Amino acid sequence: MAKSLSTEQQQRLQKRWEALDAESEQRCEKLKRLRIDWAIEAGTAVKFQLEKQIQDEEAKLNDIDRQLNDIEAQLQLLSHTKIIPHSISQRKVHQTCEVLGNTEAIEVFLYHSQQDEKLRKNLEKSLHNMEIQGNIKIWDKSKIRAGKNINIEIHKKLNSADIIILLISPNFMVDYHQSEVKEAIERCYAEGTNVIPILLIPVASWQSLRFGNSQFSNLQYLPKNGKFITDSRFWKNQNEAFVLIAEEFAEAVKQIAAETD
Known part of the structure; x- marks a missing residue:
């Protein structure tokens, strides 16, 4: 029973990780577009608004990165091994930092x-x-x-x-x-x-x-x-x-x- 519960927990966490990872990629692309818009924008008011949006996206990406790290830690505990599931092992290291700047x-x-x-x-x-x-x-x-x-x-x-x-x-x-x-x-x-x-x-x-x-x-x-x-x-x-x-x-x-x- 405990083993079944552990398997169910892993599956839920895996799905949650995949959803967060997909959201992270979407926000990455959005942040890249915002930074390009900010770089070419000349108007002070619009530039200020873009900067605020950039800061908001950075904060959200940092939060997603924290959640992904937490889920990885939980999956390691549930599997009683230091090996991270294959799909997670493919995750880019420091993905958030890669988005904010190559x-x-x-x-x-x-x-x-x-x-x-x-x-x-x-x-x-x-x-x-x-x-x-x-x-x-x-x-x-x-x-x-x-x-x-x-x-x-x-x-x-x-x-x-x-x-x-x-x-x-x-x-x-x-x-x-x-x-x-x-x-x-x-x-x-x-x-x-x-x-x-x-x-x-x-x-x-x-x-x-x-x-x-x-x-x-x-x-x-x-x-x-x-x-x-x-x-x-x-x-x-x-x-x-x-x-x-x-x-x-x-x-x-x-x-x-x-x-x-």
């Missing part, structure tokens, strides 16, 4: 001064195609949700980042050297994380400024010609600079991805 995507942590926010947005626009294609996933502190601990979120993203972008400007230099994040970034660099300075606004003698035991000039900065984006002596307009940076950054990402394969 698991093959390079994680990019972007650090900037709040006073350079407009330039930060312009940079991210120039890199949007890479995000849509799933090559990179950019994170900066503007993406921290209300109620989250800012320091914890920053350090968590820093530790998982493949690339750290530093937006160099006089504002950055003041903020960076007064920030607790400075030590964390330099520690990540010492442990092998790629750090790429992007030259926004001219800073006197920036090449000799210290970065841990090194100098900023020793890092792989962009643009490679060493010309600051806002220096009108070298660019027809800022868009020309951002296009070049996007091209050079894409090449850097390609090299880094090859090294990590």
